[in-house]
Amino acid sequence: MPRLGGVAIFGAFVLSLAAALTTASLRPDLRFGSSLHILTTMLVPGCMIFILGLYDDVRSVGPYVKFTVQAIAAAMLWLGGFRILDLPVLFGARQFPWFVGLALTILWVLGITNAFNLIDGLDGLAAGSALFSTLVVFVVAVLSHSSLVALMTVALTGAILGFLRFNFNPATIFLGDSGSLFIGFILSALALEGAQKAPTVIAVAIPVVSFGLPILETSLSVLRRLIGGRPVFTADREHIHHKLLQLGFSHRQVVIVLYAVSALFAMLSLFLLWPTGSSLGLVLAVVGTGIWLGVQHLGYPEFGEIRRVAQRTLDQRQIVINNLAIRRATAELKVARDYPQVCRILLAAFSSSDFDAFDLNVKLLISEYSALEIGDSIPVTHGEVRYRWNRPGSLALPATAPTWGLTLDLMTSSNRRRGSMNVHRLYQDHPLQLDVNILISEFPVALANALDRVIEHAVARVPLSKGDNGLVEAQAG
Template sequence: MTAVYLWTFALSLILSFVLTRYVRNLAAERGWLSAPTFDRHLHNTALPRLGGVAIFFAFFFSVAAAIFISWYFHKLQPGFPFQKLGTILIPGILIFLLGIYDDIRNIGPYVKFAVQAVAASMLFAGGLRIDGLPVLFGAHSFPWYVGLPLTILWVLAVTNAFNLIDGLDGLAAGSSLFSTLIVFVVALLSQSSLVALMTIALAGAILGFLRYNFNPATIFLGDCGSLFIGFLLSALALEGAQKAPTIIAIAIPVVSFGLPILETTLSLLRRLISGRPLFTADREHIHHKLLQRGLSHRQVVIVLYAVSALFALLSLFLLWPTGSTLGLVLAVLGTGIWIGVQHLGYLEFGELRRVAQRTMEQRQIFINNLAIRRATEELKATRDYDQLCRILEAAFSSNDFDAFHLNLKLLPNDDPGQVPVEIFHPRREAASFYWKKNGQPGLRDSLPSWNLTLDLMTSSNRRRGSMTIQRLYTQRDLQLDVNLLTAVFPVALADALDRVFSQPREVIARPEQTRTLVAVQAG
């Protein structure tokens, strides 16, 4: 079959090369041109847009010729799946006619989706379907009412993905060429002669067309070409999945179609986030973003060819689906896509990231506020100095402050002997202690910081001193409702201190027994 594949490719290439020139001239004579009428269009002059006609007929005649000659010379393999060939070609012709009508008359997206869904249903009826996902659900087969929607979704996604990237000269055709060659390689390895024959014919037709479509293009692929190529690849992937191992059947087509699938996913997410209609065209596609960064048309196409080649190469690694190989592919894909999207500078994803950040901040605010509220409630019941220390430690260890300094005022009714000796200053009739987070420089160092001083007034309007809270300067916003610190918390702390220092104290802690609250030495 190697010779058959080679001359099928050559025949399709030559036919496409000749037919593209003929279709270009015919479309120009008949006025079937694509004028740059919309802002998203990147060409300056009206050009024919029926290049898919040449691809379709070059593909169709080369496949027919290969089958006929193989049969005539008795080279056709026994049991060649003619039924599957018809199952793919008949809905493929429907998609091709849909594309021609759209190129000439310009129909709406929902009509196109409906026709594509009919074509996908024809594939399903012919046995080309998604009837299970063993990677996720084991050997369990889906019932038809699950398999049919999944099959339609797959066909619509791939078909329109290749249509969506058809925005620069040679981009859709070149990207689809890489994907087609990958499907061909997988078909060879899985001994699927039908898929191998059809993909090699499609590759030749695309390559012959690229001679006229690469920048500067003299003819466009058109919807008849991009929709037909996308549909055919989705159908051939389904047929190849019938013979390939599970991981190959599922993962390789998805990865090899990476660029158009990524473009489609980004476009839908962008429009969904921004509230725009999902099927409204714009100038925010990947190739538009690269053009905005100063690259020329040809440079953008070459860059995206390289991206398509990378996707194709990574998909080949999945031919040996070990755990390490799969992990490597996922890591490279995830990292590359993340870096690429970040550098493209989509406003929608930047805003989404900020919303997610604010959501996480709200969670931290909730946690910090809860810690202060809990401390406030616990202070209302405490009558013990050590317990008061534990409450303050717990409250400020989990929030955004780095240290605090508590200056306590002794009232006339307080017995200085009841105040812990490690914090008492007899000459000033006051007490103070200091706390900082582990590893933080603290108040007494010269690092820049801002302070919040709270007057400690009891509920009976007696002054118990002050509490100075410190936070080092940082780029991060304060994740706390300051009103909690300035309203209820100081009163609860002052009342707790009032109870602790105005009642007899049975045990006075020695300095070596103190907690992380460190005494401030009298000056």
């Protein structure tokens, strides 16, 4: 299919304007004042953008060449008086220095121009979204008594409507870069011109909200690629319309859904025609909530990872608490004097952590086992010493529920193996709020040394009845 639909858009727009202005020149009551200057300022760089897109449709043009030409066109708008002079909603009534205004103007034009190009991924999508935005610019122009801007939006609306007849799925002609870039550029310029005569909130907020879908798509695409470590200009199939197709919507259904989104943005922007604190807050709340829910539903993995990182940051306080509990237990084990004290230290450390159970298993020499069996300072059952803890409310783990575990080999500073400690945690979505490195570094050595010390102390208090040397495995319980 031909990708030169932009030629039809451009031709219809220019011819409509020429016809309207010719008629106006014949009737004094329809004159548009300084229309020639405004038209020249807008159409000369607009022709540059159209030619750039047309060349890109026929031959490929690199992104840096595109941005350079677009920046030159935006600078021409600025020189002609299409400027962002201030942002009173954010920075008060103080005007920017000329170089800041120039940079913001170029950023605005480049952003909107390429935003409409970016959403041109399905038949009729970019043109239909542009139609809703154009209608908003028309309403603002009429209410601001900007007759030329109103005329140009009418011409652009007619060109888009005539084109959509052949561009809607199944399309017989595509918009192409010549069409999408030209539409985006003209809309960005019309918004700048209309803003010169509009109240401050209208000048800033309405264009941003009315261009909501392409701005949202562009913002998501840039953020996704930056988060994922990919070049910003790399093409992918993770745009909003691609995600909706993956969810099972048909081509037409996706376009209609996004038409509805564009219409919603347009209606919300019109609420700002009579700006008050409550109306601005309501629009921002609806837009913000809608974007948040929509992005969550589309299931972008990059934003899911950001959400997990943010949650991890919020959980950092609990992580610090759990880390300190293990560090405190490590310090207390170094001075523990008896087995019950060791058990109390372990219980205090793990009952406040994210683990759900642990088993402590201790290895004894036969001579130690014989002595401990006679004494009562360390309980020995069936030749084993074992201490087990389960979180209150849970059954005996890991036998009663699926868990994952971590085994800590207990080696003393003198390289004597004193057994092992197994910690268990139920499978769950919430991540472990503990730095595992703290648990596997100094803590096992401190526990092994403490067990070695208290066992030797307990044995020293009981006369040995057997003197065999050897190892048996025992568990405290």
